[in-house]
Amino acid sequence: MSNHSRQGVAEGGNAPLRRRGDRVDARLPGIPISDRRHVFSLLQHIADRADYGQDLDILLTQLSPSTLDTLRQASVTDLSRLAEQRPAFVSVCVDEQMMHLAMNRLQLVTKREEDALWFIKRGAPAAAMLELFGMHELEYRRLRLAASVETKRGRSPKLDNQTHHEVIRYWYRNRDHSDPIGRFKTLGEAFPDASFSALWAAIRGGANA
Template sequence: MNPHHRLPNIHLHLRRRGDSADSRLPGIPIYDSQYVASILQHIADRADVADLEHLEAHLSPSTLNLLRQIPTHELLRLAEQRPAFCSICVDEPMLHLAINRLRRIHAEQEETMWFIRRGAPAAAMLELFGINEMEYRRLRGVAGPATRRGRTPKLDGHLAEEVRRSWNRTRGSDDLAQRFHQLVDSYPNIHVATLWAAIKEIAS
């Protein structure tokens, strides 16, 4: 970068395609100079590595070359200039897809911890959520559930039959985790590991 490059010329080049009124900028104008400087630096860095195909669809080669020449410490001064010359555009459908995806991730994480806190066995967490042994141990350490000792007790004949009927009533659902959650809720006094062993016997 050339430290003696004059900024007034840069201002003219950066504003040549826009209107002086902020309201004419596409998208949402950005006024925070730190953000704008970061964006300009990002553009300059991409231009430096010859990532030009997408950049040149929005900025001329001469403007990209000017941005590459501006010293980093001068980008902040440039970003402080008004009217605003930088804005963002948001793809709302894609934004909502991302929000919904994040919500699903959070919901699955909460469901995972719900089972972990109740002492669900490693085999259950692997089948329900694909959690391997190492991750299972880590989550147990985070949740800190009470450790069971000894073998998992089996249900007596009458209770085992009742659990079997309850489990079979939900077989129309493809969500195994939801079905098991419902079963655990229905029998709060029976340990999760015991219920898991019971449904695996039903499946076999």
């Protein structure tokens, strides 16, 4: 019978990583999985997909229709007991090239999030966050709230003439910086006592390259 109510995980506490009878089976492609909790989760995933008719074309490349039907109709208890059987009969394959692409992408996303938070904490105006990060007003306000950045009323203080000229000179000295986020961050670090809104106004207000 169909088992749409299949849920939960196998009981039994923390199982050891290896048990008597466990061995690395060269028959299996990829990395053999022997921990019954993980095997149970994978069996349940396959059974659920078969039960709902999802990804059948993929499932049928690995399992026969009769095996899928057996898993689909199995109870949670049956799947849990099946997961305990040895030797291992489940393995995973890793596309290392795609995994490295995902890892690199995650590093870029993390770095961008860290940079955005740095600018928010320095009091960057909404216009700066929109230009540098494509961040719209709602997300801008949410991040400021999360970072406990106080909203100050009125116009941002301007730089005095000497600091203004120093900022412009520093900005031009770093014109070869290809990353605008990095260039503005370097500027902010070089003038830690200046309001970032004032720094932004000095650069963008004068339409400096």
